[in-house]
Amino acid sequence: MSTTNTSEDTLRNWQQWHEQRVETVSAPYGPLSLTGTHWLADHPDGALPGLGGHWADDGDELVLTAAADDGLTLDGRPFSGTARLTADPGPVAAARLALGERRLVVLRREGLWAVRDFDPGAPARRAFAGIEAASYDPRFAVEGRFTPYGQDRTVRVSNADGVERGLGLGGELAFHLAGRDHTLQVSVEADGSLWAVFADATSGGSSYRFRFLRPAAPGAGGRVTVDFNRALLPPCAFADHFICPFPPPGNTLTADIAAGERHVSLR
Known part of the structure; x- marks a missing residue:
């Protein structure tokens, strides 16, 4: 392959990479959609802002107790009762918990639990250029x-x-x-x-x-x-x-x- 063609291929590959990055970050559940990271340690009463339900740290699991009118879904189904959760390993869109179009991602860092709130309607997505x-x-x-x-x-x-x-x-x-x-x-x-x-x-x-x-x-x-x-x-x-x-x-x-x-x- 000639040097010219190699250079053209390199530029094309970089441009494709850049365009893919823009698509990824602006996707409905990309980083622009994150509206909150709520650490349980900051909310000892178990109430996380705007999420409903009661959240509790139980060592290797996060325990969620919710009523039907909290509006939460678990694994795609309306949820009420008690669930024992672990950290979500996959992409945001595959998170087990949701609140309408929002995805709630369970996170653990250095033994501390948190819940991230990804909202496709986040102002940052609308402002992104x-x-x-x-x-x-x-x-x-x-x-x-x-x-x-x-x-x-x-x-x-x-x-x-x-x-x-x-x-x-x-x-x-x-x-x-x-x-x-x-x-x-x-x-x-x-x-x-x-x-x-x-x-x-x-x-x-x-x-x-x-x-x-x-x-x-x-x-x-x-x-x-x-x-x-x-x-x-x-x-x-x-x-x-x-x-x-x-x-x-x-x-x-x-x-x-x-x-x-x-x-x-x-x-």
């Missing part, structure tokens, strides 16, 4: 090398909601960009792909205060493409009720990463 992203720039797609740690590590980092939580890290991603060597501490996902939370010299200015990067699973010798053209806005850029982790120590790059998603555009 797109994702501001830089044009594709091949200078920001470089080869890197992943080196796993001898054993996984957990560091405590602040989250977007002001709470400090553990962030699991599985190794280090090294690469050369803008005339300098850089490293990022990264998590390793179940499928072997990588996840980095990073900031750079543009963060809080021409780009959001931090972003995510999700390189593919490393190949032979730990080789992996580090493509900042696919830097992602974190979910908390779309709704205030997400608890995204801030970058761990060492993941604030000195380079200007003028690539990837920058800001949410509003009408």
Whole structure:
């Protein structure tokens, strides 16, 4: 394949990726639809704002007691009585609990229970006009090398909601960009792909205060493409009720990463 065709394919693939991202975040149950994350620990009376029913922490389960007039459904059927719930593992649309068109996602973090309220009618969905992203720039797609740690590590980092939580890290991603060597501490996902939370010299200015990067699973010798053209806005850029982790120590790059998603555009 010629260099020209390769470049055209790369640009086309990036454009398709960007368009798919816009569709995903603006979908009825995408991140823009999150209107609340209600932690049970903040509501000892068991009443969560606007959700009806009584919610209680019972160790490894969340116990919901509701009456028919609370309007809740469980597994697609009107619900009354008592149900013992665990965290929802799948997509928001597949959540077991609903209140009309809203989906109520059961969440557990570090032993604490919460319920997330996703509403297709959220004002943020109506105000959304797109994702501001830089044009594709091949200078920001470089080869890197992943080196796993001898054993996984957990560091405590602040989250977007002001709470400090553990962030699991599985190794280090090294690469050369803008005339300098850089490293990022990264998590390793179940499928072997990588996840980095990073900031750079543009963060809080021409780009959001931090972003995510999700390189593919490393190949032979730990080789992996580090493509900042696919830097992602974190979910908390779309709704205030997400608890995204801030970058761990060492993941604030000195380079200007003028690539990837920058800001949410509003009408």
